Amino acid sequence: MTPQRAKSCTCEAPHLQLEDETRVVYCHRCGRQVRPRAEASVLEAIRRASTEAVAGLDQRLASFAPPPAYEPPAPRLTLSKGEAASALGVSVDFLEEHVLPDLNVVRRGRRVLIAVAELRRWLDQSAERTLA
Numbered sequence: 001m002t003p004q005r006a007k008s009c010t011c012e013a014p015h016l017q018l019e020d021e022t023r024v025v026y027c028h029r030c031g032r033q034v035r036p037r038a039e040a041s042v043l044e045a046i047r048r049a050s051t052e053a054v055a056g057l058d059q060r061l062a063s064f065a066p067p068p069a070y071e072p073p074a075p076r077l078t079l080s081k082g083e084a085a086s087a088l089g090v091s092v093d094f095l096e097e098h099v100l101p102d103l104n105v106v107r108r109g110r111r112v113l114i115a116v117a118e119l120r121r122w123l124d125q126s127a128e129r130t131l132a
Helices: 038-064 080-087 090-103 118-131
Strands: 003-006 016-019 026-027 103-106 111-115
Touching: 038 103, 080 090, 080 111, 080 118, 111 118
Parallel strands: none
Antiparallel strands: 003 016, 016 026, 103 111
């Protein structure tokens, strides 16, 4: 017999209730039968509800489509001044002084975009001039 707090006894003072083997609960002060504790059934209902919720969640997760296949990013068409200088292996100052005057660039506000094709064209022309 384990002592438990009485929940439904009609005695005025709070006291312990004792539970015997037949699951009938009696007040240990007045001897009246009190309602058995509902904790076990409440815990069982919570367990059952959580199990059903997890099963429902598994079903909902299974219904989602698999993630789309990885798509590599589109190839870059333009580069910034810093990226173009890095691609050519020169500093930004050198690029601005010696290369940009020969290139057609796109200007939008402060932004200067250099087409990759334009850089390749400049390289081909510069290499031809040097070797010729």
